[in-house]
Amino acid sequence: xxxxxNIDVMMAKRKISAGDLAERIGITPANLSIxxxxxxxxxxxxxxxxxxxxxxxxxxxxxxxxxx
Amino acid sequence: MEWTKDxxxxxxIICVYIFALLLLAADISAPxxxxxxxxxxxxxxxxxxxxxxxxxxxSIFAWICLYLLWRLLHNLKGxxxxxxxxxxxxxxxxxxxxxxxxVFLVSMLYFLPYFVVAAAxxxxxxxxxxxxxIFQQAAEMKSDLDLTI
Numbered sequence: 001x002x003x004x005x006n007i008d009v010m011m012a013k014r015k016i017s018a019g020d021l022a023e024r025i026g027i028t029p030a031n032l033s034i035x036x037x038x039x040x041x042x043x044x045x046x047x048x049x050x051x052x053x054x055x056x057x058x059x060x061x062x063x064x065x066x067x068x
Numbered sequence: 069m070e071w072t073k074d075x076x077x078x079x080x081i082i083c084v085y086i087f088a089l090l091l092l093a094a095d096i097s098a099p100x101x102x103x104x105x106x107x108x109x110x111x112x113x114x115x116x117x118x119x120x121x122x123x124x125x126x127s128i129f130a131w132i133c134l135y136l137l138w139r140l141l142h143n144l145k146g147x148x149x150x151x152x153x154x155x156x157x158x159x160x161x162x163x164x165x166x167x168x169x170x171v172f173l174v175s176m177l178y179f180l181p182y183f184v185v186a187a188a189x190x191x192x193x194x195x196x197x198x199x200x201x202i203f204q205q206a207a208e209m210k211s212d213l214d215l216t217i
Contacts, residue, residue: 031217041215 004064007036010055025050077145084138091130098123115178122175122182126168133164150207158200165193 011021022032027047034040035047048059055062102116140157148154169189172182 027217034215035217039215040217041212043217047217 001065001067002038004066005035005038005040006062006064007032007051007055010057010061014055016055021051021054024054074145077141081138081141081145084134084141088131088134091127091134095124095127118175118178122171125171129164129167129171133161133168136160136164150203150210152207155200155203155207158196158203162193162196162200165189165196169193 007021011018018032018036019029022029025032025047035043043063048062051062052059098120102119106116136157140154140161143149143151143154143157166189169186172186172189175182176186
């Protein structure tokens, strides 16, 4: 079982580039890439809040729990 | 003068150099010191040869240990603290201490007071092992923190 990060999908829906999003939520493009590729071990509430605010979505739209 | 962590690491590196010089002096003077001590307290001549074997065997691991310490301190100076390389270096230092202890334990067969050196080396190994365990946990925590976005 794992948590899938669907930022790519939301970014495509909102037509926003990775560089723009990283700048708006105040993280580095490298860290956004770690998040997008599912390599992150944890996400701060503050980062999640900024993501939801910028992408106009709910945490559930970004994070998905999947059974193996 | 303000005492900073860089100065403290620098002092540790100087101490490593001082110990290297002392070890070099011990390596060079060991045969003469043994000859001199033999003249003061006459003993079995074969013991002198055994003592040299013991000292030079331990010396090899002491040099390795000093080199590993030197590398570890340079990593710390460069800001690389909780890394897998440092854990590997600490493990190496711990094994060097264990090997020195083993050398002196075997040497107790001809000179019982070497027990003190063996016990000291074993205790040092224990301390280094515990520091290594702490570094291992800290490296895992750092990895978690680095991958927290």
